Amino acid sequence: MSDPQPNNPLHGIKLEQVVTQLQEYYGWDALAERVNINCFKSDPSVKSSLKFLRRTLWAREKVEALYISTFANQSKEKTATKGSKSVDPWANSRNKKS
Numbered sequence: 412m413s414d415p416q417p418n419n420p421l422h423g424i425k426l427e428q429v430v431t432q433l434q435e436y437y438g439w440d441a442l443a444e445r446v447n448i449n450c451f452k453s454d455p456s457v458k459s460s461l462k463f464l465r466r467t468l469w470a471r472e473k474v475e476a477l478y479i480s481t482f483a484n485q486s487k488e489k490t491a492t493k494g495s496k497s498v499d500p501w502a503n504s505r506n507k508k509s
């Protein structure tokens with residue numbers, strides 16, 4: 412009986428996916444600069460980060476907020492770009508003539 416959560420951008424995304432995507436996007440050093448926690452600074456790994464973030468709510472909230480600000484805006488831009496193609500059906504044909 413899970414209720415749909417249309418306003419929750421993290422619905423259906425596991426914490427492991429959040430940490431992995433942030434690490435791939437920023438790298439450990441830049442991630443430690445953005446979220447000042449030792450699991451990203453001292454001998455970082457996804458496994459140790461998950462262990463810490465599952466026990467420490469304030470750190471998890473910061474990591475989730477960074478994930479939302481980083482990747483939620485990108486998905487909105489992709490949607491807007493796809494939508495703009497359908498607004499002007501002649502835009503693609505004009506670009507091909509150039």
